[in-house]
Amino acid sequence: MKTSAQQLLFAEEPVALAPTRRHESLTFKANLSLGRHGWLRLTPAYSRHLVEEIVRPLGKRDRVLDPFCGAGTTALTCAEHGIRADTVDINPFLVWLANAKFTAYETSHIEEAKAFPSALRLAGSNGNLWHPPLHDIEKWWHPRDLHALSALFAAIKDAEVSQPARNLLISAFCRVAIETSAVSFGHQSMSFKPRNGEDGMVDMHGPANLKGLFIKRLHEVLDAARTPLDGSLAHAYLGDSRRLHEVLSGKYTRVITSPPYPNRMSYIRELRPYMYWLGYLSDGRQAGDLDWQAIGGTWGCATSNLTRWRPDPAAPIPFDGFLDMIGRIAQRSSILSQYVHKYFEDCVRHFRSLARVLAKGAAVHYIVGNSKFYDVMVHTELIYAQLLREHGFANVTVENIRKRNSKKELFEFVVSARFSTSSAR
Ligand SMILES: C[S@@+](CC[C@H](N)C(=O)[O-])C[C@H]1O[C@@H](n2cnc3c(N)ncnc32)[C@H](O)[C@@H]1O
Incomplete structure (x- = not known):
């Protein structure tokens, strides 16, 4: 018809x-x-x-x-x-x-990326970590999540791994960054989820959960990277x-x-x-x-x-x-x-x-x-x-x-x- x-x-x-x-x-x-x-x-x-x-x-x-x-x-x-x-x-x-x-991706790239989280510490890292100069960044991430993301990003940047392995880590990082943000993709373009909670923000993950989420997403990325x-x-x-x-x-x-x-x-x-x-x-x-x-x-x-x-x-x-x-x-x-x-x-x-x-x-x-x-x-x-x-x-x-x-x-x-x-x- x-x-x-x-x-x-x-x-x-x-x-x-x-x-x-x-x-x-x-x-x-x-x-x-x-x-x-x-x-x-x-x-x-x-x-x-x-x-x-x-x-x-x-x-x-x-x-x-x-x-x-x-x-x-x-x-x-x-x-x-x-x-x-x-x-x-x-x-x-x-x-x-x-x-x-x-x-x-070669097996060595995948192994390098897979080994990366074992030494990863996101909690307790010191205060002055870089985060992106996004306008109103507090609308995007709760301060605790932002801090953990900054620590994760710094660790990926400094990791002694090959460039293909770093690209895999960054792909997993990007997924975590967007999943922990207060952004909603419910329609054609993005918008911010409504704020709630006492300070107007929701602490969605925290360092331990954020590391867990990163490992999960990294495994998904690596599974896909193994496909010939x-x-x-x-x-x-x-x-x-x-x-x-x-x-x-x-x-x-x-x-x-x-x-x-x-x-x-x-x-x-x-x-x-x-x-x-x-x-x-x-x-x-x-x-x-x-x-x-x-x-x-x-x-x-x-x-x-x-x-x-x-x-x-x-x-x-x-x-x-x-x-x-x-x-x-x-x-x-x-x-x-x-x-x-x-x-x-x-x-x-x-x-x-x-x-x-x-x-x-x-x-x-x-x-x-x-x-x-x-x-x-x-x-x-x-x-x-x-x-x-x-x-x-x-x-x-x-x-x-x-x-x-x-x-x-x-x-x-x-x-x-x-x-x-x-x-x-
Ligand atoms: C509708 S999206 C393409 C989506 C794609 N088919 C996919 O499945 O992901 C259109 C793309 O055109 C790109 N674009 C816009 N202007 C362009 C230009 N002048 N030259 C090259 N790319 C351009 C945008 O950055 C965007 O990524």
Whole structure:
């Protein structure tokens, strides 16, 4: 039974995709129990199942690209299936995480990491331990937990272990840091759990429990790290998907990806705690700058930068009715109209750049979500379909794969196409 959103869709020659799909099996939730995929939660990650459907028929000659790496789901799934894959992200923490997941760990790395907790003392360490310069850090962790986390982090930093072993320890640390925080991931982005308790905070763990939790999470990380994986197959690169040729060489035969949606979700906001602990951020200004570089970022100074942003006449959005849609959003909020306009201008830059790194005949699959600002629908999937046509792609199809749980008109789609330079306009 087709939904009304599906009736909007059109197909020329469909690129094969099995018509399965339903809800949880398509989101990050399905990854949490899947070995390396479950190391850290990234809310907008899609599931391994979705990638597997596309990857299964591929062979050794294929080279897959994911220009929006996130938690690395695409490239890790490819490597698990013996397929080569490269992935790019603008966020250095996500690049580190992905490469940690793609590593073939040797027994010696696992043994080093396994031995680490035996000498670990989190209680009674002296007062002046470093903790990240997060604004309002007392909203994140109870002081006792924060102190124990600081002691754990210092011990990991100082441990005499190899870098792969340290990466395993840091992965387990990140999980403990987020589990002991007062952050709730109950919806699309994060929020703080309500405060209670006499001093307004809940002491959730304390040093002994925190060490116990760390050991548990470390064992899970190590179990996943023991799974054999060819470490030469997947690589994550720090780069900008609007300038892919600067970091990639080679011609890719498939793209499987999920770019940010035009929905004002900030990855930096969600990832801040990890990024501050691991030294990828040291102040709020940097966080805002990084979000401004990301497509669809609106955190901190990214929002004020938007007020000064002006469309580039050399990068028009080739979609009938686009300016009318932007105008209707502007009637309610000029900053939101700037946001949507810039988002699609960045998509145009991405597709221009993508065309430089694809093999002729390459198939691409973009998982995207539509949005609604006030009463104005933004049909992201249809705009992507048109942008693909304009950038040398043919056989464009749009498939509605799931309803998102927030507003009733919001869906997720796979927009697929084949690269055929001859169709470039
Ligand atoms: C929806 S998430 C990808 C989720 C991924 N499919 C997964 O399963 O984890 C989009 C990603 O695009 C990244 N991103 C945003 N702007 C970018 C840019 N200009 N270049 C490269 N990556 C970018 C964000 O940092 C984020 O990790």
